[in-house]
Amino acid sequence: MTATLETTSQAPAPSTAPPAWTIEESENLYRIEGWGDPYFSINAAGHVTVSPQGDHGGSLDLYELVEGLRKRNIGLPLLLRFSDILADRINRINAAFARGIARYKYPNSYRGVYPIKCNQHRHIVEALVRYGKPYYFGLEAGSKPELMIALAMLEPAESPDMEANQSLLICNGYKDREYIETALLARRLGHRPIIVVEQVSEVTLAIEISQALGIKPILGVRAKLSTQGVGRWGISTGDRAKFGLTIPEMLAVVNQLKAVEMLDCLQLLHFHIGSQISSISVIKEAMTEASQIYVQLAKLGANMQYLDVGGGLGVDYDGSKTNFYASKNYNIQNYVNDVISAVQEACEAATVPCPTLISESGRAIASHQSVLIFDVLATNDIPQQLPEPQSEKEHxxxxxxxxxxxxxxxxxxxxxxxxxxxxxxxxxxxxxxxxxxxxxxxxxxxxxxxxxxxxxxxxxxxxxxxDDLEDLELSMSSIYYVNMSVFQSAPDSWAIDQLFPIMPIHRLDEEPTQRGILADITCDSDGKIDRFIDLRDVKSVLELHPLRQLPPAANRDHPPVFEPYYLGMFLMGAYQEIMGNLHNLFGDINVVHIQMTPKGYQIEHLVKGDTIAEVLSYVQYDAEDLLENMRCYTEKALEDDRMSLEESQLLLENYERSLLHYTYLKN
Incomplete structure (x- = not known):
């Protein structure tokens, strides 16, 4: 007979370990749902994912994507562009206007245009023209070079009968004779350029060129509204604004056109109250004023057909959905509804036909499609070790x-x-x-x-x-040295204190126990980022993870080597690339265009970043001349027995190889 020993079951002792960090806590900390929806989120592995088609397609793991690109020898920093996001942004804006037009029974249509100045890179403009074609989505040129892009990228109508259904080409900016002649002659190709008058003198020039060529122009006037914008670009409006016409100047344009029987050429009113409008109340006020100007121009006999509300549709960079300058307290549909209702109310009250509505929402279209990825090279941390016990002999x-x-x-x-x-x-x-x-x-x-x-x-x-301890967090923060140049890749962060969402793209299932600022690799004290998004205002440090040291190599004299730690700066698609500079001769970075496929993704385009030789050529140095100078110097050093032949060859090989390499660091 086998004896059995009965035991009394006991509840396990309560765990004293801190609760595990969750991805939901990372979502709240970095506010990714606020600024990233519907494109960016965090998966169960703790990696940031991107859904380029929004709610209508699959997602990609950003960390795995970057690792795959590195295996293809595409070095960091790099800019990821997701062209599917461009398509989704165009679809969303056009769908919002379609819903608004149906809701208010608005008796006309919407034609969007993309302002090329927002991001002039060829692959982006090509994609926007392609994705916008079903919506007759056009382009806006603010300079002569941009006009050259627009004329060549937009497909003209095949016959004059089709011109009315052609994508619009809005011609803004200051204009000379050549600009206006080129725009007018483009009508012969089948384009539909609208020349927007920024100064009274441009009307005189347009009349003269039109009569000489025998081509009737489509003209617009840009109004200086009294409505005051908000935020960094609030000074874009008012009597002393840089662009546009005052009310007396507009009347002078009307009279000048009437005198030569060309008043029927005036068909568009344009205004712009600034980029990144954070408050919907400002948009409502501007629309009320602009709508009244429109109907009054129509009553004066102008053949008014279009109302261009310009740009300003904001991007929620901090995810707070407030009227803070880095956010906005409205969505696209709110914006559209206010535009449509204000115009319709004014036109119906004045018994003036409602115009075709135009918007130039560059930031809202282009921002989301670009993500800047960069790695951390090293950190500088405040010592955290406990002090040794004191000695009575100490001072x-x-x-x-x-x-x-x-x-x-x-x-x-x-x-x-x-x-x-x-x-x-x-x-x-x-x-x-x-x-x-x-x-x-x-x-x-x-x-x-x-x-x-x-x-x-x-x-x-x-x-x-x-209050006297508020700066302690910043004083105790670590410095994370990152492989990028703020001046090249995020100039607005340095120049105008623009906030961009920044976060690690992996390890988001771990608690970020460090607080840090980011320092770039330029030799400039301004080359840093110490302002980050937060629910309340701005925070001076970013929550980050400590670097993980890899096991020491056989030679223990080598410096420590760390696992790669990748950070992403998001919503980077507007203005940053074209405004970057060559501070310290850090050049353009690698750019990878990613497109979704049924099997995952494909690299649509790879635009290699600048080599050192290319950057040096921008400042008038010839790589061959530099190399020849170095050869002469080494020969002299050999002759004087100051270096060995092996040393001279190693120096020349390194020098020549470096000229052909990326301007950024290898990690």
Whole structure:
């Protein structure tokens, strides 16, 4: 007989381990649902995914995509462009206008145009023309070079009878004779260019050229509205705005056209109240004023057909859905409904036919399709190790810092901070007068940072942080050195404090325990990013993960090597690429166009970034001349026995190879 031992089951002891970090916490932290919907999200692996077709297609794992590109020897930093997002943006704007027109029974149509200045790169313009063709989506040119692009990229109508259904070409910007002649002659090809008058003198020129060529122009006038914009571009409106005509100037244009029996050529009213309009109330006010100007021009006898509401449709960079300058408190449908209702109300009240509506929403179309990916090269962290116990032999100032560190608590942390600052300053003063040695100063600084670290941990638990401790988070933050140039790839971040969403594209199922700012690889103190999106205003540090060190190699004298850590800067498709500069001669980066396929994705286009030789040629250096100079210098060094033949060959090989390489660093 076998005896059995009965046991009493006991509940497991409660775990003391902190709860695991979840991807939902990363979603909330980086606000990806706010700014990324419907294109960006986080998958179960903790990687950022992109859904280029929005709600209507599959998704790609950004981390796996970047790893695949690196295996193809496409180095970082790189810009990913998703042309399917461009198609989706055009579809959404046109669908919103279709819904608005149906809702209000608006008796005319919508024709969108893309302002080329937003991003002039060929593959983007080609894609927009292709995706916009079903909607008769046109282009807007703000300069003579952009006019050259538009005329060659838009397909003209095959016959004059089809011209009415042709995509529009809006001709903005300052114009000379050649500009106006080219635009007018394009009508013979089947294009439908509308020359928008920015200055009264342009009307005189347009009349003269029209009469000489025997081609009637389609003219528009750009109005300087009194409605004041908001945000960085609020000064785009008003009497002293850079572009457009005042009301007296518009009347002068009308009279001038009437005098030569060409008033029927005036068919469009255009206005622009600035880029990135964050408040819907400003749009409503502008639409009310512009609609009244439109109907009054029609009453004066102008053959009004079009109302161009310009750009301004905002992008929610911080995901807060507020009227903060990096956000917007409306969606596309709200915007469209306010445009349509204001125009319809004014026209019906004045018994004027409702116009074809035009918008120039460049930022809202192009921003989402580009993602900048860059890697972290190294970090500079505040020392976090616990200080060694004090010795009675140590200097009084060091003993004071030690006692301060020991006594820090939630009850006295604010007072302790000021004590630590005072003792540190005294230690530096004593060092400067020779009363402390280098080791003692190092010990004092270690204790000071230990005090700050302990105080910061307490601050993070408080509902309110005292004003004198607000900067402590930034002072204690790490510096993450990233393989990019702010001046080349994110110039608005540096020049006008534009906020872009930035976050790791992997490890999002881990808690980001570091707080850091980003420093680029240019030799410029402005080459950094220390302003990041937040639900409330702006935060000065970004939550990041510590770098993971790879196992040491056989030769332990080598510096530590870390796993790749990739960050993404999102909503980068508008203005950044074309406005980048060559600070420190960091050139254009690699650009990869990705298109979705039934089996995943394909690389539609690869635009290789600049090599060092190419960048040097931009500043009038010839790579062959430089190489020849180096050869001569090495020959002289050989002759003087200052270097060996092997050393000279290694130097020349490295020099020549570097000229052919990417301007950025290898990691």
């Amino acid at each position: 009084l100032i060091i003993r004071n810092l030690w006692e301060t560190w020991e006594m820090i608590s939630a009850e006295n942390y604010q007072e302790a901070y000021h004590d630590a600052v005072q003792f540190k300053e005294e230690a530096i003063s004593l060092f400067n007068f020779g009363y402390l040695g280098l080791k003692e100063r190092a010990r004092a600084e270690q204790l000071y940072w230990a005090c700050c670290s302990k105080i910061l941990d307490i601050c993070r638990q408080q509902a309110y942080v005292p």
